[in-house]
Every structure is written in structure tokens, then in C-alpha cells.
Amino acid sequence: MAASYHHGDLRRALLDHAGSVLEEKGIGSLSLRDLARRAGVSATAPYHHFKGKADLVAALGTDAMEQLDAALAGPDHADPNARLRAMGVEYVMFAVSHPERFRLAFRPEMGDPFTGVGADGAMRGDDVLGFRQLAAVVREIEPNEEQQVALAIAAWGMVHGLASLFVDGPLRPLAEDLGRVRQMAEAAIARMGLSTS
Amino acid sequence: MAASYHHGDLRRALLDHAGSVLEEKGIGSLSLRDLARRAGVSATAPYHHFKGKADLVAALGTDAMEQLDAALAGPDHADPNARLRAMGVEYVMFAVSHPERFRLAFRPEMGDPFTGVGADGAMRGDDVLGFRQLAAVVREIEPNEEQQVALAIAAWGMVHGLASLFVDGPLRPLAEDLGRVRQMAEAAIARMGLSTS
DNA sequence: GTACCATCTGAGCAGTGTCAAGTTTCCCTC
DNA sequence: GAGGGAAACTTGACACTGCTCAGATGGTAC
Numbered sequence: 001m002a003a004s005y006h007h008g009d010l011r012r013a014l015l016d017h018a019g020s021v022l023e024e025k026g027i028g029s030l031s032l033r034d035l036a037r038r039a040g041v042s043a044t045a046p047y048h049h050f051k052g053k054a055d056l057v058a059a060l061g062t063d064a065m066e067q068l069d070a071a072l073a074g075p076d077h078a079d080p081n082a083r084l085r086a087m088g089v090e091y092v093m094f095a096v097s098h099p100e101r102f103r104l105a106f107r108p109e110m111g112d113p114f115t116g117v118g119a120d121g122a123m124r125g126d127d128v129l130g131f132r133q134l135a136a137v138v139r140e141i142e143p144n145e146e147q148q149v150a151l152a153i154a155a156w157g158m159v160h161g162l163a164s165l166f167v168d169g170p171l172r173p174l175a176e177d178l179g180r181v182r183q184m185a186e187a188a189i190a191r192m193g194l195s196t197s
Numbered sequence: 198m199a200a201s202y203h204h205g206d207l208r209r210a211l212l213d214h215a216g217s218v219l220e221e222k223g224i225g226s227l228s229l230r231d232l233a234r235r236a237g238v239s240a241t242a243p244y245h246h247f248k249g250k251a252d253l254v255a256a257l258g259t260d261a262m263e264q265l266d267a268a269l270a271g272p273d274h275a276d277p278n279a280r281l282r283a284m285g286v287e288y289v290m291f292a293v294s295h296p297e298r299f300r301l302a303f304r305p306e307m308g309d310p311f312t313g314v315g316a317d318g319a320m321r322g323d324d325v326l327g328f329r330q331l332a333a334v335v336r337e338i339e340p341n342e343e344q345q346v347a348l349a350i351a352a353w354g355m356v357h358g359l360a361s362l363f364v365d366g367p368l369r370p371l372a373e374d375l376g377r378v379r380q381m382a383e384a385a386i387a388r389m390g391l392s393t394s
Numbered sequence: 395g396t397a398c399c400a401t402c403t404g405a406g407c408a409g410t411g412t413c414a415a416g417t418t419t420c421c422c423t424c
Numbered sequence: 425g426a427g428g429g430a431a432a433c434t435t436g437a438c439a440c441t442g443c444t445c446a447g448a449t450g451g452t453a454c
Contacts (some may be wrong), residue, residue: 007401007402010401010402031440031441031442032441032442032443033440033441033442034441041402041403042402042403042404043403043404043441043442043443044402044403044404044443044444044445045401045402045403047442047443047444048400048401048402049401052442052443053441053442053443106361106365106366107365131367150381150384150385150388151388153359153362153368153381153384153385154355154384154385154386154388154389156358156362157355157356157358157359157361157362157385158351158354158355158358158389159354159358160358160361160362160366161353161354161355161356161357161358161359161360161361162350162354162358163358164303164354164357164358164361165350165353165354165357168303168304169303169357170328171350184347184350187347187350187351188347188350188351188354189351191347191348191351191389192351192355192388192389203418203419203420203431203432203433204432204433207432207433228409228410228411229410229411229412230409230410230411231409231410238433238434239433239434239435240410240411240412240434240435241411241412241413241433241434241435242432242433242434244411244412244413245431245432245433246432249411249412250410250411250412
């Protein structure tokens with residue numbers, strides 16, 4: 001009797017349980033049936049909230065992207081170059097601190113969150129989570145529009161690569177020491193001549 | 198009669214078929230049973246050559262890593278800075294040209310090819326595919342050992358990030374035009390002050 | 395109060411990874 | 425050449441998965 005026929009917010013519950021599974025056992029162990037079981041609901045109930053597994057994973061990816069975006073909002077130095085560097089460090093720290101979330105935000109085999117750059121190569125930055133803040137700070141640093149794209153790509157590429165090497169690449173053994181990661185990220189970012197045009 | 202009981206080189210055949218499936222339908226559609234079927238063999242035969250699916254995928258990752266390594270051997274400019282930049286461009290071009298292979302080389306959920314950086318942060322570059330050539334050219338550019346690590350990480354991070362953004366990230370729509378990718382990669386890499394210490 | 399409709403259930407299909415036990419073939423040794 | 429052991433392969437089975445479809449349920453708008 002306590003359990004009502006209608007769950008209330010099954011969609012949210014499924015996503016939350018998915019988050020737990022993700023952190024405990026990784027994306028390979030994510031199963032719709034298991035999530036349904038955890039939510040105390042039949043195996044087919046999730047299909048009333050998601051088109052299928054891919055759709056649920058895509059929703060998780062969007063969630064992750066939003067969290068990354070939020071983490072990037074922290075730094076607010078007056079100097080845009082310093083802010084860009086600080087944002088880069090936070091990007092890497094987020095990835096290392098929440099590897100499953102970071103992977104999910106860039107996992108295209110099931111659902112794709114990106115539509116951020118037009119086929120002509122122009123940035124439509126305001127449309128893309130995470131890119132918005134990058135575009136803003138880049139505009140402060142670089143007046144030339146064409147160079148803005150180059151700078152944004154170089155900066156994003158740099159920190160995304162660092163993050164990937166720590167999360168999925170050869171630097172993984174170092175990722176446990178967060179202080180060291182921060183230090184290495186700062187060093188690598190400092191090495192890049194951001195302000196030179 | 199024509200078909201012998203023993204396959205001959207089932208391991209190689211399975212990996213080859215896996216390569217085809219990967220390029221045609223992506224890693225999500227990779228199934229051991231399907232590979233066995235394609236090789237004309239029972240569903241459990243692959244277990245005599247791989248511990249399981251994860252082991253097969255790990256072998257594919259190693260293959261991919263070797264191919265990436267080979268692709269990086271191309272450029273041979275006398276100037277080490279120019280060579281490093283050219284290697285970076287080739288890295289990105291490989292990723293964009295063979296996205297499934299590139300992903301596989303950095304896919305840890307099933308098997309992990311990396312042991313390249315000691316817990317102390319020192320490079321053990323000669324042990325790691327791909328890193329070997331990077332370590333060599335970095336040594337030519339940068340005499341200071343500590344700075345070598347920083348430079349190597351910055352350079353690898355940069356090109357790996359670029360590659361990832363083209364393959365799995367917001368720059369994906371641009372990845373179809375290989376000429377444009379090359380041009381953008383060159384611009385982004387040129388922006389990074391590699392030779393400044 | 396009744397009709398609607400999103401939500402949820404149950405049974406069932408096709409496909410998967412993996413294991414245990416048996417069969418066939420190759421190859422090395424005498 | 426004969427014998428024997430090891431490697432390669434098969435059959436059969438189990439537990440699990442994503443997904444579909446027909447039907448039960450119950451809140452809500454009229």
C-alpha cells in the first residue's frame with residue numbers, strides 16, 4: 001500500500017540511480033533493467049520516460065555537460081588571460097574528480113550533445129554548454145574574429161587533451177594525486193602562449 | 198572437407214573482422230558471437246584465443262596504438278620544433294581519418310594499454326607506443342629534464358585534445374573536410390609557443 | 395461519474411557473454 | 425608408423441540484456 005502504482009518522478013529516479021551505478025561500476029555495467037529494479041519498478045517502465053537506453057545515456061551526458069559548465073563558472077579574475085587559464089585548470093580538475101561524468105559528456109556512441117560549430121567553421125558559442133563562457137573570455141582577449149576561433153580551439157583543445165590524458169590516457173596513474181594534477185595542469189597551460197597573437 | 202576443423206589463424210581473423218565491424222557500425226555493434234559467425238566458427242571458439250570480450254577489445258586497442266605510432270613516424274624535419282609540430286598535425290589527421298581506431302586506443306573500460314608514466318611523474322617514454330617518438334623530439338628541444346615532462350605533456354595534451362574535439366566533440370561537423378582539419382590543426386598548434394622555455 | 399490518457403505491468407522475443415563438458419585434429423616422442 | 429598429450433574447436437546451457445506489444449491501473453478534466 002505504501003508503494004503507489006505511480007512512482008512520482010521515475011525519470012529523475014532512474015537518472016539518479018544511473019549516476020550511482022556509473023560511479024560505482026562504470027558505464028559498462030549500466031543496464032536499464034537494473035535501474036528499473038533499483039527504482040522498484042517493472043523492466044519496461046523506463047520506456048515511458050526514455051526512448052531507449054541510448055536516450056537515457058544521452059540525458060546523462062547532458063547532465064554531465066551542465067555540471068562541467070557550472071564548474072567552469074568559478075574563476076572570475078579581472079584579467080581575461082588569467083581567467084582563461086584558471087578555467088582551463090578547473091576543466092581538468094573536473095575531469096579528474098568526476099571521470100565518469102567527463103567521459104559521458106563526450107561519448108557519442110549513444111546520443112550527441114553537440115551542435116556548437118557551424119559547418120562554415122563559425123562559432124555559435126552561445127548555443128553550447130561550456131562553450132559559452134569560453135567564447136566570452138576569448139572575445140575579451142582577442143579582437144580579431146577569425147583569430148577568436150583559432151584561440152578558442154587551441155585553448156579548449158589543450159585543456160580537453162590534458163583532461164583526457166589524465167582520465168583515459170597514459171597520465172592516469174597520476175590522477176589520484178589531485179594536487180599534483182593541478183600543478184601539472186597549471187604548468188602545461190602556462191607553457192602555452194595564450195596572449196600572443 | 199574443404200573447411201578444416203582447425204581454422205588456421207582464428208585470432209588474426211577475429212581481429213580483422215572486428216576491424217571491419219568497427220568501421221562499418223561502430224564499437225557498440227561489436228559482438229563476440231558475430232565475429233565468430235563471420236569467421237565461420239562456433240560462438241565459443243574465440244575463448245581459446247581471448248580471455249573474453251574485454252581482452253579482444255584490448256588487443257584491438259593495442260593494434261590501434263601501433264598504427265597511431267606508425268603514422269607519427271612520417272615527418273622527419275631537421276628542426277625538432279618543426280618536427281614536433283608536424284607530428285602533432287599527423288596525430289590529429291590520424292584521429293580524424295580513423296576515428297574508431299583512435300577511440301579504441303584510448304578506451305579504458307575494457308583493458309588499458311598504458312603504463313607510460315611512473316607514479317613519480319617521470320617519463321618512461323621508451324616503454325610506451327607513441328610516446329617514444331614524442332620523448333625523443335622533446336629531448337632535442339628541451340635540455341632541462343623537468344621541463345621535458347612539462348613540454349611533452351603540453352604538446353601531447355594539445356594535439357590529443359584537438360583530435361578528441363574533432364572526433365567526439367563539438368568540432369565533429371568539421372571533421373569531414375580533411376583539408377580544413379589540417380589547416381585548423383596547424384593554426385592551433387602554431388599558436389602554442391613550443392620553443393619558448 | 396465517466397471518459398481520457400499518461401503511467402505502469404507481464405509475457406515474450408531475439409540476442410548477448412560466458413562456462414562446463416565433450417570431440418576433433420595437430421604434433422611430438424618413441 | 426603408433427601412441428599420447430595438448431591445443432583448437434563444438435555442443436548445450438544459463439543468466440542476462442534491450443526492446444515490443446497487449447493489457448491493467450489510476451489520477452484528472454469534463
